[in-house]
Amino acid sequence: MIDPLDVRIIELFTEQPRIGVLEASRQLNVARGTVQSRLDKLVATGVIRSFAPAVDHAALGFRVTAFAFLDIRQGARGAVAEHLDRIPEVLEAHTITGQGDLICRIVARDNDDLQRVIDDLVGDTNVVRISTVIALADVVEPRILPLVRTAEQ
Amino acid sequence: MIDPLDVRIIELFTEQPRIGVLEASRQLNVARGTVQSRLDKLVATGVIRSFAPAVDHAALGFRVTAFAFLDIRQGARGAVAEHLDRIPEVLEAHTITGQGDLICRIVARDNDDLQRVIDDLVGDTNVVRISTVIALADVVEPRILPLVRTAEQ
DNA sequence: AGAAGGCTATGCAAACTGTATAGCTTTCGC
DNA sequence: GCGAAAGCTATACAGTTTGCATAGCCTTCT
Numbered sequence: 001m002i003d004p005l006d007v008r009i010i011e012l013f014t015e016q017p018r019i020g021v022l023e024a025s026r027q028l029n030v031a032r033g034t035v036q037s038r039l040d041k042l043v044a045t046g047v048i049r050s051f052a053p054a055v056d057h058a059a060l061g062f063r064v065t066a067f068a069f070l071d072i073r074q075g076a077r078g079a080v081a082e083h084l085d086r087i088p089e090v091l092e093a094h095t096i097t098g099q100g101d102l103i104c105r106i107v108a109r110d111n112d113d114l115q116r117v118i119d120d121l122v123g124d125t126n127v128v129r130i131s132t133v134i135a136l137a138d139v140v141e142p143r144i145l146p147l148v149r150t151a152e153q
Numbered sequence: 154m155i156d157p158l159d160v161r162i163i164e165l166f167t168e169q170p171r172i173g174v175l176e177a178s179r180q181l182n183v184a185r186g187t188v189q190s191r192l193d194k195l196v197a198t199g200v201i202r203s204f205a206p207a208v209d210h211a212a213l214g215f216r217v218t219a220f221a222f223l224d225i226r227q228g229a230r231g232a233v234a235e236h237l238d239r240i241p242e243v244l245e246a247h248t249i250t251g252q253g254d255l256i257c258r259i260v261a262r263d264n265d266d267l268q269r270v271i272d273d274l275v276g277d278t279n280v281v282r283i284s285t286v287i288a289l290a291d292v293v294e295p296r297i298l299p300l301v302r303t304a305e306q
Numbered sequence: 307a308g309a310a311g312g313c314t315a316t317g318c319a320a321a322c323t324g325t326a327t328a329g330c331t332t333t334c335g336c
Numbered sequence: 337g338c339g340a341a342a343g344c345t346a347t348a349c350a351g352t353t354t355g356c357a358t359a360g361c362c363t364t365c366t
Binding site for chain 1: 154155163166167168170171195198199200201202203204205206207208209210211212213214215218220230233234237238241242243244245246247248249250251255256257260284285286287288289290291292293294295296297299300301302303304
């Protein structure tokens with residue numbers, strides 16, 4: 001799937017994103033064309049999804065993160081999906097196994113604002129029930145490099 | 154906080170990350186120095202956390218995503234954090250309010266592999282109980298732009 | 307053994323970046 | 337209202353990087 005050089009390339013661009021292909025090739029002691037073709041391949045195979053800037057919602061003023069579990073009316077998934085899609089504070093949502101039908105990651109400016117967002121969520125009559133937990137501290141910061149290293153070879 | 158031009162810059166670099174400052178300035182009809190200073194400021198204020206490549210764990214062979222809720226022994230948060238940190242399949246973890254002490258996002262190659270990861274999680278004696286839900290479908294793909302737009306001005 | 311694939315090394319024109327300067331306009335505080 | 341400060345435009349230039357192409361070498365697969 002990916003080899004050690006791929007891993008090092010991903011690590012390097014994660015740690016020093018503005019580095020450029022040429023400088024990367026110098027630091028890795030490989031030819032520039034190699035880095036270029038490896039990068040191209042990583043993008044082509046979907047391993048690297050994008051080089052989009054990572055935006056910090058906290059820096060934008062949305063300091064509260066919460067997870068919401070929604071029970072929805074049977075067969076209403078599509079409608080609920082549209083509803084969720086219209087709420088910017090919903091950063092992602094998945095259907096899940098087990099009790100509850102959906103899990104959503106939501107953000108808000110503060111706890112009062114979170115109430116507004118939750119009210120917005122339950123404003124859809126297809127949402128039968130909602131339970132919410134607030135994320136307090138990041139025990140493990142969002143990361144992917146350790147996984148990349150285990151995927152090597 | 155951020156103004157419409159900042160939003161357009163973030164949008165542009167999200168949609169066409171390899172675009173470069175010069176081409177961005179052309180598309181936005183502003184001077185190159187403006188884009189450059191705006192970008193610098195967005196990075197300096199932390200709104201843009203990084204330009205790291207976004208790695209797709211599914212493309213690496215980790216096709217199953219799950220959320221695990223851990224009950225842990227009182228006062229053992231630090232120990233558990235270290236434990237979680239050593240498991241590459243734990244992509245993030247937060248302490249949360251309400252029942253349960255931690256929520257983790259974990260990935261695995263398949264359902265069997267998920268069992269292995271869960272076994273690894275419960276291998277810590279400080280983990281009293283764990284319940285897991287598997288993410289089936291992405292109802293709302295991870296996103297941030299809608300939120301960025303609402304943060305404008 | 308031959309073919310295919312991947313890496314190295316090299317070359318060149320075109321484009322981009324970093325950095326700096328000067329002028330213009332808008333905004334802000336007094 | 338006025339001066340100061342801040343932000344944007346426009347321009348300049350050297351140095352660097354990119355995109356693209358080519359040729360040789362080595363390893364792996366058939």
